[in-house]
Amino acid sequence: MFEKILYPTDFSDASKKAIAYLKNMKTAGTRQVIILNVIDEKKVEYSSQGITWAGLSVADFLRQTYQRLIEEAHEELKSVESELKEAGFDIKVMAEKGNPYSKILEVAEEEDVSAIILGSHGKSNLKSMPLGSVSEYVIHHSTKPVIVIRRD
């Protein structure tokens, strides 16, 4: 039922909220968790506009930037990984560049997960609780069940 869960994270407080919830999903039959961080291609490419310094070509700048961002992501992913490993799950860690919107859905399909878990950016002092545009997109387009967890 909930055997294989995709947990996309941008390392925000909202997405971290889902970790505590995920840990309890052991009792609901969860065995494997795929932790996914997507490095937003568009943001990186945008930051490359006007790169003419340091003797770098745009291609080199992009290559180096991605490498650095993927390394940084893996650093952050490590602590999430160890926390969830401790809880007894099989873990697969992925840091991928791409469009976060489509990448999350793509991985969900490829890995044929049981469900996707998302933390929401809830702010209890406000009546409006934006989910974040990536979460919204995933909820609307996923063919897999989506579990939305409030930060509260």
Place this chain on the structure above:
Amino acid sequence: MFEKILYPTDFSDASKKAIAYLKNMKTAGTRQVIILNVIDEKKVEYSSQGITWAGLSVADFLRQTYQRLIEEAHEELKSVESELKEAGFDIKVMAEKGNPYSKILEVAEEEDVSAIILGSHGKSNLKSMPLGSVSEYVIHHSTKPVIVIRRD
């Protein structure tokens, strides 16, 4: 974890999709399901505008209309109830008048459910898959986890 699930239904195909999913949630530890149908107060009140026929006062019209709608809802709820009872759940059935947006959240709080399950109005042939405004509202405002199931 998923012991007590709130299943709001408007008897649409989208919400019925969630039944099949719910049945499998036995293996995830679900024991109790609250089936909730909310009779939309606003729609009923709107339909009362201009009621001057049949010798009925607006108050009588509303009373009679609610009574009829609640009876109809219980008819429909019966088949959902028996399907889920067969799957081995404890069932609580509720047909309530009110604002569907707030009523669902109210019942979720009062009953302290583990999660709310919602069917989405997914249409695989369209790129946009509207969830329905009630589902949207619940996802954005619920303090309880929400599980969104695609109709596919």
